Amino acid sequence: MIYGYARVSTNAQDLASQLDQLTAAGAVKVFQEKASGAKRDRAALARAIKQLGAGDVLTVTRLDRLARSTVDLLNTLEAITKKGAGFKSLADTWADTTTPHGRLLVTMLGGMAEFERSLIHARTSEGRRRAKLAGVRLGRAPSLDHFQRREALAREEAGEPNRAIARSYGVHASTISRLRAEVQS
Numbered sequence: 001m002i003y004g005y006a007r008v009s010t011n012a013q014d015l016a017s018q019l020d021q022l023t024a025a026g027a028v029k030v031f032q033e034k035a036s037g038a039k040r041d042r043a044a045l046a047r048a049i050k051q052l053g054a055g056d057v058l059t060v061t062r063l064d065r066l067a068r069s070t071v072d073l074l075n076t077l078e079a080i081t082k083k084g085a086g087f088k089s090l091a092d093t094w095a096d097t098t099t100p101h102g103r104l105l106v107t108m109l110g111g112m113a114e115f116e117r118s119l120i121h122a123r124t125s126e127g128r129r130r131a132k133l134a135g136v137r138l139g140r141a142p143s144l145d146h147f148q149r150r151e152a153l154a155r156e157e158a159g160e161p162n163r164a165i166a167r168s169y170g171v172h173a174s175t176i177s178r179l180r181a182e183v184q185s
Contacts, residue, residue, distance in 0.1 A: 001056045004030035005048045007065045018061045025059055025090055045076070054084030057098055062091040070109065071117075077106060143171045144179075152176055153183065 004022030006015045015032050022030050029051075033044035045066070048058055058080055060066045066089070067073035077097065080087050086098035096102035131138060144152065148169060155165050156176065166173040 001028055001053075002026045002059055003028065003048055003051060003056060004059050005045055005066065006030055006032040006061070007042070007044070008034050009036050010034065018065065021061045021090055022059055025088075027059055049076075049079050049083065052080060052083040052085035056083070056085040057088055058085060059088045059090065061089070063089045063095055074106075074109065143175050144169055149179055149182075153179055156180070 002025065004019075004025070004027030006018035006022060008015055008018075011034050013034070015034075019030055019032070031044040031048035031051075033042060035042050035044075052058060063073065067076055077087055081097065087095065088098060088102075089095040094102060094105050097106055128138060142149075152165050152169065156162065156179070162173045162176040166176045169175075
């Protein structure tokens with residue numbers, strides 16, 4: 001069965017052209033929504049993928065209707081493939097996982113994206129390692145400076161509630177609670 005997915009970014013835009021193209025391509029049902037492609041949680045796309053079964057095909061008019069980035073596209077195509085379904089873009093004929101050539105191109109894109117992710121991971125890991133060796137403190141800056149931490153601990157030992165101490169510094173009570181654990185470790 002052929003399903004369609006039509007999306008426009010704003011309420012001012014019209015889905016009519018996409019609906020006509022998808023219906024002409026044989027789509028029995030078209031899932032449609034007005035949502036930015038940058039949003040990852042697109043309800044109609046999720047419903048479309050959930051509806052897919054083995055041998056079904058999800059069709060879009062253009063790739064940018066499905067995803068805004070290569071990673072998003074590959075993740076969406078992986079979800080479609082896990083359902084045993086295929087994918088087809090009417091305007092981008094190479095993006096057709098129902099053909100051997102289309103599967104080859106999508107697989108190559110996926111391999112390149114995975115390779116790029118591993119390169120990024122290796123570069124950032126090396127950068128973090130060198131920064132730590134150079135004495136750079138990584139992570140978020142402490143909410144309280146050294147003097148404030150000592151003062152908060154003294155107030156806590158004097159019996160003042162953590163909530164009152166936290167309120168005076170503009171932090172959450174759990175920040176004060178963790179101070180004792182930091183001192184003991």
